[in-house]
Amino acid sequence: MKHLLKKTGRLLFAVFVAAALCGCGRYFDMEGTPGNQRADTLTVPANEDLIVVGVSQMGSESVWRTAHTNSIQTTFTRDKGYFLIFNNARQKQENQIKAVRSFISQQVDYIILSPITEDGWDTVLQEAKDAGIPVILTDRRVNVCDSSLYTTWVGSNFLEEGKKAGVWLEEYLQEIGQEQKPVNLVVLRGTEGSTSMMGRTAGFEYITRHHENWCILESVNAEYTTAKGREEMKKLLQKYNDINVVVAQNDDMAFGALEAIYDAGKTVGENGDMLVLSFDGTRDALKMVQSGAISVDVECNPDQGPYLSMIINKLENDAAVQRAYYVPEQVFTTENVGDFIEERNY
Ligand code: GYE
Secondary structure, eight states: OOHHHHHHHHHHHHHHHHHTTTTTSOOOOOOOOOOGGGOOOOOOOSOOOOOEEEEEOOOSSSSHHHHHHHHHHSSGGGTEEEEEEEOOOTTHHHHHHHHHHHHTTTTTTTEEEESSSSOOHHHHHHHHHHTTOOOOEEESSOSSSGGGGGSSSEEEOHHHHHHHHHHHHHHHHHHHTTTTOOEEEEEEETTTTOOOHHHHHHHHHHHHHTTTTTEEEEEEEEOHHHHHHHHHHHHHHHHHSOOOOOEEEEEEHHHHHHHHHHHTTOBSSSTBBBEEEEEEOOHHHHHHHHHHHSEEEEEEOOOHHHHHHHHHHHHHHTOOOOEEEEEOOEEEEEGGGGGGGGGOOO
């Protein structure tokens, strides 16, 4: 197995560093994970044939992100043959770059990166390539000059997600016979420069362009968080008194927007002042779809750990991998949400 060669290198490197540090025992200062207790030093047990995986997660900004992290942490466990080094960058790209460099210096077998934004990765990914460490992207993508700087990517078709929300609105307006009436929309966008934000925005706007009677009054950055969603929605309600549709690019922002809408004495849903469209499909949001507070929730599947371990297994056996792996997703509405809400575990 490929990682065994690296394991020898790691052990020799660790011995060398230990000797250089007079054997003080602290080779690397690493943030460990609950599954592998805190790893102050990279102490992959010599008698265990473990694949060492360094994961740089962007943060914990949303319920979806927590589920994404959980999928990774429950996949890369010791009993499944992995030693997981997990780093939470707390929404800062520079922390992700530091983590990747730390993984490189520890000669991990694989690096998994969930990049907060698409730009700014060329240098550090070149360093990983020079070190012979495959980089696998999850959730969001990177915009690099040399596409060989990462091996593959696992995630959602965000453009399709945006289109699905637009198509739902088209069909809804047709059903209620208001397809010709003016529709005023506001958009709460996710993290600026992120793949999911750009894809959902482009997909929804693709549909919007087919409707001259649809008007996006304003599109604002609400950073995928509930607090920012509430803050920005409050401003939009103070600015506009004729909002018909709120497009929140994730459930957390939708939760914040609903708080602001209710605080303003407005109502939502089929017979309310405005409709709320959302993305992700978390359990609490699906309950709001069931109640009608959220009209439609376009699923974004965070369960990407199994795909990542399948890819590593292929790479370990020199098998070919695709350049992209799309996770399955659907659309939740008041009509179908009852069939799925009980199984939703996040
Ligand atoms: O929709 C949101 C998270 O990139 C798909 O990031 C991900 C998005 C997801 O903060 O909840």
